Amino acid sequence: MYDPTVARLTYRALLGRRRALILGALPVLLIVISAAVRGFSGADDQVAADVLGGFALATMVPIIGVIAGTGAIGPEIDDGSVVYLLSKPVKRPTIIFTKLIVAIAVTMVFSAAPTFVAGLILNGNGQQIAVAYTVAALVASIAYAALFLLLGTVTRHAVVFGLVYALVWEALFGSLVSGARTLSVQQWALAVAQKVAGGDLVTSDVGLPTAVILLAAVTAGATWYAGQKLRTLKLAGEE
Amino acid sequence: MAVEQPQAPAMARAGEQTRIHDIGYRSYDGPRLGRAYARRSLYSQSLRGAYGLGRSAKSKVLPMLLFVVMCVPALIMVAVAVTTKANDLPVHYTRYAIIMQAMIGLYVASQAPQAVSRDLRFKTVPLYFSRPIETADYVRAKFAALASALFILTAAPLLVLYVGALLAKLDFTDQTKGFAQGLVSVALLSLLFAGLGLVIASVTPRRGFGIAAVIAVLTISYGAVSTLQAIADAQTNTGAVPWIGLFSPITLIDGVQSAFLGANSAFPGGAGPGNGEGVVYVLVVLGLIAGSYGLLMRRYRKVGL
Numbered sequence: 001m002y003d004p005t006v007a008r009l010t011y012r013a014l015l016g017r018r019r020a021l022i023l024g025a026l027p028v029l030l031i032v033i034s035a036a037v038r039g040f041s042g043a044d045d046q047v048a049a050d051v052l053g054g055f056a057l058a059t060m061v062p063i064i065g066v067i068a069g070t071g072a073i074g075p076e077i078d079d080g081s082v083v084y085l086l087s088k089p090v091k092r093p094t095i096i097f098t099k100l101i102v103a104i105a106v107t108m109v110f111s112a113a114p115t116f117v118a119g120l121i122l123n124g125n126g127q128q129i130a131v132a133y134t135v136a137a138l139v140a141s142i143a144y145a146a147l148f149l150l151l152g153t154v155t156r157h158a159v160v161f162g163l164v165y166a167l168v169w170e171a172l173f174g175s176l177v178s179g180a181r182t183l184s185v186q187q188w189a190l191a192v193a194q195k196v197a198g199g200d201l202v203t204s205d206v207g208l209p210t211a212v213i214l215l216a217a218v219t220a221g222a223t224w225y226a227g228q229k230l231r232t233l234k235l236a237g238e239e
Numbered sequence: 240m241a242v243e244q245p246q247a248p249a250m251a252r253a254g255e256q257t258r259i260h261d262i263g264y265r266s267y268d269g270p271r272l273g274r275a276y277a278r279r280s281l282y283s284q285s286l287r288g289a290y291g292l293g294r295s296a297k298s299k300v301l302p303m304l305l306f307v308v309m310c311v312p313a314l315i316m317v318a319v320a321v322t323t324k325a326n327d328l329p330v331h332y333t334r335y336a337i338i339m340q341a342m343i344g345l346y347v348a349s350q351a352p353q354a355v356s357r358d359l360r361f362k363t364v365p366l367y368f369s370r371p372i373e374t375a376d377y378v379r380a381k382f383a384a385l386a387s388a389l390f391i392l393t394a395a396p397l398l399v400l401y402v403g404a405l406l407a408k409l410d411f412t413d414q415t416k417g418f419a420q421g422l423v424s425v426a427l428l429s430l431l432f433a434g435l436g437l438v439i440a441s442v443t444p445r446r447g448f449g450i451a452a453v454i455a456v457l458t459i460s461y462g463a464v465s466t467l468q469a470i471a472d473a474q475t476n477t478g479a480v481p482w483i484g485l486f487s488p489i490t491l492i493d494g495v496q497s498a499f500l501g502a503n504s505a506f507p508g509g510a511g512p513g514n515g516e517g518v519v520y521v522l523v524v525l526g527l528i529a530g531s532y533g534l535l536m537r538r539y540r541k542v543g544l
Contacts, residue, residue, distance in 0.1 A: 019448065022451065022452055022455060025455075026455070026459060029459060029463060033463055033466065033467065036467070037467065037470055040470065040471065040474065040476070041470060041474045041476075047470055047473070050466065050469065050470065051466055051470070054462070054466050054469075055462050055463060055466045058462070059458060059459060059462040060459070060462075063451075063454070063455055063458070063459065066451060067451050067455075070447065071447075071448075074447050075445060075447065075448075078445075078446075078447065157301070157349075158447070159447045159450045159451050160301060160345070160348070160349050160450055163345065163348070163450070163451075163454050164345065167341055167344075167345070167454075167458060168341055168342075168345070171341070
């Protein structure tokens with residue numbers, strides 16, 4: 001199910017040149033902000049939870065997920081070089097699975113690791129906040145990568161739709177319509193984080209069993225469907 | 240058409256029969272419309288392209304959808320204000336763009352790369368410069384087109400609000416003043432966002448990457464700034480709130496309009512900048528617009544040559 005050559009090529013495409021710059025800039029910004037906040041206001045559990053929840057999990061993780069998830073396959077389909085990959089005797093679901101693993105790994109490294117570091121800077125992992133949000137970022141990375149990889153195979157405007165989901169649906173709709181929060185990767189990840197933290201600083205609108213089931217279903221479903229899409233991929237011309 | 244020579248020539252005489260056929264090409268002797276015309280055409284085509292006009296049906300979907308989404312809340316507010324006979328609109332003219340900033344951000348992110356990235360990717364930039372236009376014309380036309388498109392996007396809902404307010408028989412002078420202030424603010428916003436979007440998009444020939452980069456700059460800076468402001472406000476460090484607002488485009492606009500255009504600031508605690516800080520805000524906004532124009536000029540001086 002895992003093809004090292006495809007993985008190597010995907011890593012090169014994802015981390016090559018300018019894409020790595022934007023991927024690296026976000027975590028650096030998070031850590032700079034955390035350091036500034038710590039210097040500003042000292043260690044405070046509520047502030048730490050606000051920064052990690054409001055900036056790291058709500059803004060940074062989805063954007064890195066979009067860049068890594070769609071970047072793993074989107075540009076290849078866009079410039080048509082995916083036909084060289086598809087003409088090789090490698091199963092299409094294998095290609096998708098390998099690219100998913102790479103996308104998850106990149107998202108995790110660039111989002112969960114800086115979240116943990118930022119948490120340590122902010123309040124030295126008081127009340128397990130750093131660990132809780134790191135777990136949330138790890139869980140969210142898997143679901144986001146799978147979801148946005150699927151988007152990359154479905155539409156040429158994957159980045160736009162991914163961002164619409166991440167910013168409009170999760171942030172704007174989620175704050176207005178409470179029902180939208182049940183269908184949000186962020187809340188599912190927060191449910192897992194709530195279990196880890198145990199306190200009342202990390203809360204979610206979704207119960208843990210529902211969240212875990214939905215996470216697993218979305219990840220598996222998106223991966224399977226992306227494999228199916230790749231089997232019948234049509235290369236469209238530039239509009 | 241070449242006419243077959245009647246007498247069959249000997250091999251030795253073949254050279255004498257070669258000739259150039261006149262196949263009727265005519266040189267153009269009509270009026271030459273020149274540089275200004277080319278610049279105007281580039282402007283109007285880019286402006287139409289920003290709403291998908293003259294492009295495929297698929298590429299009309301997103302800009303039109305965003306335009307509708309921008310206007311619908313204004314229509315609802317107007318309907319509410321007219322039916323309930325309210326004394327004022329539920330939202331101030333200047334606040335509207337701040338509330339809808341996600342839509343504006345998405346519009347810039349999707350249309351700025353559309354305006355410049357494809358020219359870079361398909362290497363059509365040298366073709367533009369083989370016409371009478373210069374680098375400055377190309378940059379100005381694209382900049383003006385995207386800024387106008389953004390102005391249409393942000394001013395249309397204000398117009399809806401204004402017309403609705405007059406229909407609801409709200410105070411005329413009050414509403415006109417608010418509307419004018421709103422227009423100035425969205426004009427500044429359009430120029431600022433168009434400049435930032437084009438500078439980022441003109442660096443990459445990849446459309447997808449351009450979109451991600453533009454949206455990342457807009458959202459991440461806003462996310463970081465609003466988080467820091469909330470914390471500074473919670474720590475009762477209110478003096479720092481306006482200074483932090485200098486670091487993201489939308490809070491810059493918010494600061495300018497709350498200092499000079501009579502808006503209530505959306506900053507936490509309503510702690511907008513005073514007049515002194517407001518001057519810094521205006522200078523930063525104008526500096527950013529001029530800076531992005533300069534960067535674009537520098538970028539296109541080299542590209543495609």
